[in-house]
Amino acid sequence: MTTTEEPSARRGTRIRDAARTKAEILAVATEEFARAGYTGARVDEIAARMRTTKRMIYYYFGGKEQLFTAVLEHSYAEIRSKEQDLDVEHLDPVAAIRRLAELTFDHHEAHPDFIRLVSIENIHEAEHIAASQTLGSLNSPAIDVLRRILDAGRAQGAFSADVDAVDLHAMISSFCFFRVSNRHTFGALFGRDLTAASERERYRRMLGDMVIAYLTAPRHADQGPLTPDH
Amino acid sequence: MTTTEEPSARRGTRIRDAARTKAEILAVATEEFARAGYTGARVDEIAARMRTTKRMIYYYFGGKEQLFTAVLEHSYAEIRSKEQDLDVEHLDPVAAIRRLAELTFDHHEAHPDFIRLVSIENIHEAEHIAASQTLGSLNSPAIDVLRRILDAGRAQGAFSADVDAVDLHAMISSFCFFRVSNRHTFGALFGRDLTAASERERYRRMLGDMVIAYLTAPRHADQGPLTPDH
DNA sequence: TAGCTAATGTACGAAACGGTTCGTTAGTAA
DNA sequence: TTACTAACGAACCGTTTCGTACATTAGCTA
Incomplete structure (x- = not known):
């Protein structure tokens, strides 16, 4: 010994x-x-x-509270530094958007603990983020990249107009986040493991298809009354 | 007195x-x-x-554990009974899908406590659903409706082929769920309240546009190598 | 090398917490 | 009217849990 x-x-x-x-x-x-x-x-x-x-x-x-805040700060700093490394602006807008979406997809899948921490922080209504000085009004690099790609795409007529970068980020994040955060209840209720390795490529492609379809679909300038709020 | x-x-x-x-x-x-x-x-x-x-x-x-399970059972039963009332099959497939998506949107928005319970249950890896007899292999009426609408849409050539009902349900749910579940961290990080009343109609329309665009976009039978998994 | 301070370990306390014991009473059926 | 049981309340109990008081020492600096 x-x-x-x-x-x-x-x-x-x-x-x-x-x-x-x-x-x-x-x-x-x-x-x-x-x-x-x-x-x-x-x-x-x-x-x-x-x-x-x-x-x-x-x-x-x-104390426990400040420790959790520090954990959040550290976790967010990690992902943000990876977002800094994004290098997609040399691609054409459609490919760049798909690449960006897939990076988000990959990152969420690779960091389930981070997803859990964010879910937990939401249960607590983001009170620790609010209490943090470094996390407060933090601008995400991903939004800036997204904005530039959207501008370029609009300029060359590839994308429909009036799509906001933050909104699109929410759309991409929701799919990637849900797939990881809700995999347990979804699996238990519908008998499908959203994070199964065998399904991975399908969902990754589905995300890209969804985002590109949304961005390139002919936008009805005025398509009359939609289904009313029941 | x-x-x-x-x-x-x-x-x-x-x-x-x-x-x-x-x-x-x-x-x-x-x-x-x-x-x-x-x-x-x-x-x-x-x-x-x-x-x-x-x-x-x-x-x-x-005990506490069984009480939480009972709370989950009761909450799920409530939403399921509302899904039973869906009456969209008289509409054309495109309108029916949009209507279904908007119903999900409205339901999630109206029941933030249910969203929180589901988030909490996912943190606990759905162990209470697994322990429940009534929640176990519960088939959702929404999936059946979705499947029929997709079949009808494909039959009349409105939708691209090979879109699975459970996958589409995941897509719709992810957007609606994320908007409510992650509104606190999203708001704190990006300065936008996803559930603000003023934004509501925009997001509701965005969801429908996204789903319809995805379903009606020309599907590339073979579009060559996608962006590789880095 | 003496002394100072940042860094660390030990042991414990007070309150919170889930759960239980024991007794009581409202409603009902014979 | 009595007797029985489902429904309920009060008090408590052992453990867990966050946090702290106090002692100690490594390593640097004068």
Whole structure:
């Protein structure tokens, strides 16, 4: 039993490392909050799964509430930095939109814990985002990219007019988000696993087809009364 | 102070009413679970807001877990009974689809508590639906209606082929669900209230346009390689 | 090398929480 | 009218849970 269980646990290496401790708390807390929700998450459980004690959570973050806010900030920062890397403006508008939608699709699928955290934050009516200074009026790079692609598409007559970037982002996000967030109830009720590997390509293509169809469909300038609000 | 606070609290009326008590527990529990999530909901809080005691929750339902399951069963039963009333098959397929989508849109908007309960159940990976006998393999009337409309539309050449009813239901639901479930984080991040009354008609029309555009767009039988999975 | 401070561990407390025990009463049927 | 049971209320109980008080030490700096 001479094996060291952790590289940093060897004698001679410094045991104190504020940055590492803080980072580990965040990582473990992210898992625990995503697993059990804000109220369901246990501070003692987070403490048990890290190499330091509960005391450190209060030392570095202040409390459960601020820890959750920090987890959200960290998670959002991660996705935003990936959105920064988007490089689709060299493509023609139709291909660029499809590519952007697929990137969102891929990202949501790859980060189910992030989806859960966002669902949880919505249950709490975004109160932690509201309390955060860094998350408050945060402009998403994705919206800017989207806006430019839409402008280009309209300029060359490929897209119908008056489609707003934020609205289109909502449309794309809703499909990608729902597929992950609601996969359990949807699966239980309709007997279909929206995130099954075998269905993946079909849904990915469906998303692109849907968005492109919406953008390129001839828009009825005035098509008379729609189905009335019943 | 001779005013009776509750009609049923008058002398002479019977105080014992199992059905009423059970119904009130369910009603109050629905609010509390939707407000705070499963773990966040407090049994004592539910008890405090009803005209009976905590004891009755355990008497009628057994415990917190079974109470939540009962709340889910009751909520799903409500929406399903409304779906039964759908009467759109007399319309032409395009109008029928739009009408169906708008009904989903309206229902989601009118029942934010139900949306919250479903979000909460997804955080818990649909374990209560799985444990329920009535919710288990429940076939939704909406899917059947959708299937018939799609068949009719294909038969008369209005819709492109190979669009599955369950998939289309997922598409419609995702937009309607996301708009309600994620309105808080979306509003905080992008500064737009998806459920603002002033935006309502626009989103309602956008949903219909999106679905119809997808269904009627010329489907590329083979359009070559799509954007690859990066 | 002495001393200072950031960083960490231990142990515990008070309140909240889900659930239960025990007794009581309204309504009803014989 | 009595006796029985479904329906109900009050008080409580053990555990969990967030948070803190207090002690300790690693590592840097004068």
